[in-house]
Amino acid sequence: MSSTSPASGSRPGGRSARVRAQVLEATGAQLVEHGYDSLTVDVVAERAGVHRTTVYRRWQDVGGLLADLLDAAADDSWEPADTGTLEGDLTALNEEILAGVTADPPLTTALIAASFRSAQAARALRAFWEDRYARCAAVAVRAEARGELPPGTRARDLLVAATAPMYHELVLLGTAPDPHLPAAAARAAALAARAGAFSGP
């Protein structure tokens, strides 16, 4: 998994952490291999080799499992790449998104699909993305400090502009992955930002 994608969280030691890792791994594998409809607490417990009451007590239901899978991904030490230029940083981010949504097994796309089934998974996925955008504010701060961006550029607007075409093309429009898209979308957002699209009133 790319670390702009869910499910690449760190898993510190300890029995409880081991159980969590086993259960979340089983959740992801079951979702990817057999789809959301196959996902039950019992199936996950069996697959993880963990007692079902343990899973019920800690995660309650499928929504809880999916939300924790996304939480586990969010609390890692991911940071956006620092390439030295705004366009470079945004391209690196988009490359990670491309890797995530075209990964095999397709965990990211399975989680996006699951977010249309489970309100809890949807909330967790959105929290995951907002956390990533918040961390990526550093990209805009660095670019402003280098004089690459007008003062007061709204980082989230810039980041959404840079990354939205990735999700739209690859997830909703289902176009074949274009290796030039990460850089092209990054360049378009950077040009818009430099022209003042995300600063001012």
Next chain:
Amino acid sequence: MSSTSPASGSRPGGRSARVRAQVLEATGAQLVEHGYDSLTVDVVAERAGVHRTTVYRRWQDVGGLLADLLDAAADDSWEPADTGTLEGDLTALNEEILAGVTADPPLTTALIAASFRSAQAARALRAFWEDRYARCAAVAVRAEARGELPPGTRARDLLVAATAPMYHELVLLGTAPDPHLPAAAARAAALAARAGAFSGP
């Protein structure tokens, strides 16, 4: 429904067209009110007041019903608004997308969700969107003729850049609808386009 959204197709007269209109209306209403899992040929036939064998013969299954709902929307006479400026045209397009994805009943979002369940619905939804982008090429042609865009601007890239933030914010990130977003996303894409983001090699 907004006409950049599915299911606003014209329905010419005749018994066959009437049956089609009834069945597609029932399909959309059932999907919106009770979700994809409730959607069966039998339920749709009953709701439409049409014999089930008629529905099986003409549409085969749920995928066939959803695909035809989208086809019916695509073959209408929709054209992008001609406001006299590139930014105005893109803003008008984004306003229609905003109206579509925030509509009540939420048919557009229900169809997007269904596209993650049915490969046939996914293909039809993508064909619908590609058809809309193809019709919107006129927006870029007019802007180029007015000197608002560099020669050779790639219309689809421009249109995806303008509209992707709408879908990303409203469908995937689930942010509250922002009435300024249509114009802001249009302006960013227009600025990028004027700076050459969608022209050249």
